Amino acid sequence: MAVITGTIERRTAGFNDIHDITGDVSNLVKESGLGSGTATVFVTGSTGGVTTLEYEPGLVKDIPEALEKVAPMGKTYHHDATWGDGNGFSHVRAALVGPSLTVPFRDGRLMLGTWQQIVLLDFDNKARSRSVVVQIMGE
Amino acid sequence: MAVITGTIERRTAGFNDIHDITGDVSNLVKESGLGSGTATVFVTGSTGGVTTLEYEPGLVKDIPEALEKVAPMGKTYHHDATWGDGNGFSHVRAALVGPSLTVPFRDGRLMLGTWQQIVLLDFDNKARSRSVVVQIMGE
Amino acid sequence: MAVITGTIERRTAGFNDIHDITGDVSNLVKESGLGSGTATVFVTGSTGGVTTLEYEPGLVKDIPEALEKVAPMGKTYHHDATWGDGNGFSHVRAALVGPSLTVPFRDGRLMLGTWQQIVLLDFDNKARSRSVVVQIMGE
Numbered sequence: 368m369a370v371i372t373g374t375i376e377r378r379t380a381g382f383n384d385i386h387d388i389t390g391d392v393s394n395l396v397k398e399s400g401l402g403s404g405t406a407t408v409f410v411t412g413s414t415g416g417v418t419t420l421e422y423e424p425g426l427v428k429d430i431p432e433a434l435e436k437v438a439p440m441g442k443t444y445h446h447d448a449t450w451g452d453g454n455g456f457s458h459v460r461a462a463l464v465g466p467s468l469t470v471p472f473r474d475g476r477l478m479l480g481t482w483q484q485i486v487l488l489d490f491d492n493k494a495r496s497r498s499v500v501v502q503i504m505g506e
Numbered sequence: 507m508a509v510i511t512g513t514i515e516r517r518t519a520g521f522n523d524i525h526d527i528t529g530d531v532s533n534l535v536k537e538s539g540l541g542s543g544t545a546t547v548f549v550t551g552s553t554g555g556v557t558t559l560e561y562e563p564g565l566v567k568d569i570p571e572a573l574e575k576v577a578p579m580g581k582t583y584h585h586d587a588t589w590g591d592g593n594g595f596s597h598v599r600a601a602l603v604g605p606s607l608t609v610p611f612r613d614g615r616l617m618l619g620t621w622q623q624i625v626l627l628d629f630d631n632k633a634r635s636r637s638v639v640v641q642i643m644g645e
Numbered sequence: 646m647a648v649i650t651g652t653i654e655r656r657t658a659g660f661n662d663i664h665d666i667t668g669d670v671s672n673l674v675k676e677s678g679l680g681s682g683t684a685t686v687f688v689t690g691s692t693g694g695v696t697t698l699e700y701e702p703g704l705v706k707d708i709p710e711a712l713e714k715v716a717p718m719g720k721t722y723h724h725d726a727t728w729g730d731g732n733g734f735s736h737v738r739a740a741l742v743g744p745s746l747t748v749p750f751r752d753g754r755l756m757l758g759t760w761q762q763i764v765l766l767d768f769d770n771k772a773r774s775r776s777v778v779v780q781i782m783g784e
Contacts, residue, residue, distance in 0.1 A: 424584070426598070428584040433576050463602070482551070483605070506507070
């Protein structure tokens with residue numbers, strides 16, 4: 368058994384920018400040399416999220432539209448009263464989607480469905496650099 | 507330390523069909539012979555989800571009603587324009603609920619609450635076979 | 646590789662009471678003596694949730710307001726018809742937020758962002774004691 372820590376860096380545009388990071392996670396698993404285990408994908412920061420999605424242009428628009436019903440971008444948040452940075456919606460969306468995802472792998476391959484990609488969602492209200500930790504554990 | 511991979515197969519009806527898979531996960535942990543560790547429950551495919559729920563007939567109706575507010579079944583999605591398969595709501599619901607859950611176990615038993623079951627949610631718009639991977643790691 | 650099980654006990658007020666448990670999880674990781682691995686934070690019970698959040702008074706109000714749109718507290722739920730305990734909203738919120746979170750650590754430190762705290766959310770409709778299991782695995 369071993370633990371191997373990888374990191375993925377992405378430049379994101381904010382405002383529900385969704386990135387397919389499956390290839391990066393998959394490569395880190397291959398480079399680890401491990402056969403069987405789990406890859407925990409964790410986004411650093413409180414305005415990002417991680418989940419799986421069929422990564423295609425339609426759903427990349429549908430996800431933000433659904434979240435608009437729960438945490439609209441035009442609303443004033445208590446958070447904005449605290450800091451005045453105008454990204455209350457970003458924090459609420461990120462907390463609900465969640466920052467972590469654990470994906471099993473076997474024979475060095477992630478056990479995803481054919482149309483199931485690992486995605487990073489950046490909910491912030493500005494462009495930024497994002498770090499995603501990939502903690503690979505297995506044998 | 508060891509890694510043991512189990513699989514649960516279920517025939518699902520789609521349209522927010524919710525299955526209690528606690529017994530299956532619990533049996534896989536017992537069969538692993540491990541005492542202490544984690545069971546990562548991961549649904550393969552981009553229209554399914556996994557979470558915990560008190561599995562009783564009322565909540566099995568309440569969960570779809572809540573998700574109807576976020577991703578209504580009657581709405582037209584950008585995804586449907588891409589593929590024409592009419593399951594945009596399924597993908598959005600699945601991405602928000604999430605495909606993975608990690609449950610600790612000790613003395614060979616899952617550390618769940620008395621009324622807390624592990625559930626598989628099938629959001630697709632047709633009946634299908636579902637595979638759930640259970641990655642058991644521990645000692 | 647080792648598995649170390651910790652527990653956090655908290656007295657909660659219910660009704661979307663949000664607690665910062667980062668310090669407790671961080672201490673358990675330090676006490677484990679492990680350098681690198683994952684901490685799986687799992688709330689026992691079907692009316693609690695775990696996620697990350699910038700823990701500040703504004704967002705502690707914003708999160709319940711967002712969930713009010715998905716699972717309002719004033720609505721009658723099918724669950725309430727089954728048990729009559731009036732906490733249908735609690736179960737729905739808990740299932741959607743999810744009970745588990747897996748956080749990587751390295752050099753004995755959780756790999757969180759500066760403004761990213763691990764929070765326990767109690768959605769129940771009464772004060773209670775909550776147990777959170779922290780399963781620490783690594784080397």
